[in-house]
Every structure is written in structure tokens, then in C-alpha cells.
Amino acid sequence: xxxxIPILLTWMxxxxxPLLIAxxxxxxxxxxxxxxxLIATLIFVAAALTDWAxxxxxxxxxQTSAFGAFLDPVADKLMVAAALIVLVQLGRADAIVATxxxxxxxxxxxxxxxMAKIGAAKSVAVSMLGKIKTTAQMAAxxxxxxxxxxxxxxxxxxxxxxxxxxxxxxxxxxGYYLRMAWPEIARRSAEK
Numbered sequence: 001x002x003x004x005i006p007i008l009l010t011w012m013x014x015x016x017x018p019l020l021i022a023x024x025x026x027x028x029x030x031x032x033x034x035x036x037x038l039i040a041t042l043i044f045v046a047a048a049l050t051d052w053a054x055x056x057x058x059x060x061x062x063q064t065s066a067f068g069a070f071l072d073p074v075a076d077k078l079m080v081a082a083a084l085i086v087l088v089q090l091g092r093a094d095a096i097v098a099t100x101x102x103x104x105x106x107x108x109x110x111x112x113x114x115m116a117k118i119g120a121a122k123s124v125a126v127s128m129l130g131k132i133k134t135t136a137q138m139a140a141x142x143x144x145x146x147x148x149x150x151x152x153x154x155x156x157x158x159x160x161x162x163x164x165x166x167x168x169x170x171x172x173x174x175g176y177y178l179r180m181a182w183p184e185i186a187r188r189s190a191e192k
Contacts, residue, residue: 002065006058009050010068013075016047017082024086034148040086041146047079048138077105083141092144092156093163100167101137104174111181120184129176133169136162 023031023040031039054072058064081102087093143159 002063002067004058004063004065004068005061006054006063007065007068007071009054009057010071010075013047013050013054013079014071016043017078019043020047020079020082021086024090037145037147041142044079044083044145045142048142051076073109077109080137080141081105083145087141087144092147092159097163097167101170104170108174108177111177115181115184118184118188120181127173127176129169129173133166133173136169137166140166 020040020043023036023043026036051072054068058068081098084093084098084101088095088098140159140162143155144163146155149155
């Protein structure tokens with residue numbers, strides 16, 4: 001297993017997951033509700049920034065690897081899933097939204113793995129629609145974690161709009177990926 005700065009950043013994102021969850025289990029005299037929300041938001045934002053940084057550094061330093069390519073999306077999906085579960089538990093996100101987003105990630109990951117196994121991975125390469133979906137959810141989650149108004153701006157309202165937008169884009173992008181893979185799925189099914 002290679003070890004370099006981009007992979008270290010990815011591992012840091014994975015280590016941040018239990019920290020994000022643990023913040024909400026701190027005794028009340030250690031941190032107020034607002035402090036917990038702020039700490040969780042900062043952890044999530046830092047993790048999101050390491051996601052950008054590890055990819056940038058891997059390319060810039062010519063430190064790309066098969067292991068890094070595997071670990072990076074796993075870390076992303078685990079961080080988003082953990083944050084969504086926390087938000088559902090706190091009553092700040094609807095369980096249907098979390099189910100849609102997490103279910104899509106599992107489905108598309110399995111589809112990509114199968115398509116790679118049969119040599120058709122390019123059919124389900126990351127699309128612009130998937131990137132827009134990711135941007136919406138990565139903007140929504142910190143707003144929902146923070147929960148307090150910022151300069152009179154209602155973060156919960158904005159976060160809820162964005163997370164529902166992310167859920168709709170999630171369904172749309174899943175349909176897009178499945179449609180791209182369908183000819184190969186149909187061909188393989190007909191062979192059996």
C-alpha cells in the first residue's frame with residue numbers, strides 16, 4: 001500500500017468520521033449545543049477541503065495510485081453517510097433524503113465495480129450531473145450541521161432546500177448512470 005500526502009489526507013478524512021459523531025456525545029458541560037454544531041461543521045468542512053486537496057496534490061505531485069483512487073471515493077461516501085445519519089438523528093434531515101443519497105451511493109458504487117470488472121467502466125464515469133449533486137450535498141450538510149442563523153441568514157432553510165435538491169439530483173444522476181450502463185446490462189443478460 002503506497003503512503004504519500006494525498007493518501008494521508010484521505011485517511012485523515014476517514015479518521016474525522018468518528019470525531020464528527022463523537023462531538024454530539026460530549027457531556028453537556030463540555031460543550032454547548034451551539035459549540036457542538038460549530039465543531040461538527042468545522043470537521044465536515046475540513047474533511048471536504050481535504051477531499052479537494054488530496055486529488056489536487058495527487059495530480060500535482062504525480063502521486064496518483066490505484067489505492068488512492070479506491071480509497072478517496074470510499075472516504076467521501078463514508079463521511080457523507082455519517083453526516084446524514086447524524087442529521088437524521090438530530091431531526092435536521094429527513095430519513096427519506098438520507099436513504100436516497102446513501103442508497104444511490106451504494107447502487108452506483110456496485111454498478112461501477114461491475115462495469116469495471118467487465119471492462120466497461122467508461123460507461124459510468126463521473127458526470128457533470130454527479131458533480132453538481134455532490135456540490136449541493138456538500139453545501140447543504142454544513143448548513144444543516146451548523147443550524148444557527150448567520151447574519152440573519154437561515155442556514156436550516158438553505159440547508160433543507162439544498163439537501164432536497166441534492167436528493168433530486170441524486171435520483172436523476174442514478175437514472176443517468178443506469179441508462180448509460182443499460183446497453184451493457186441488457187447485452188450481458190441476453191447472453192445468459
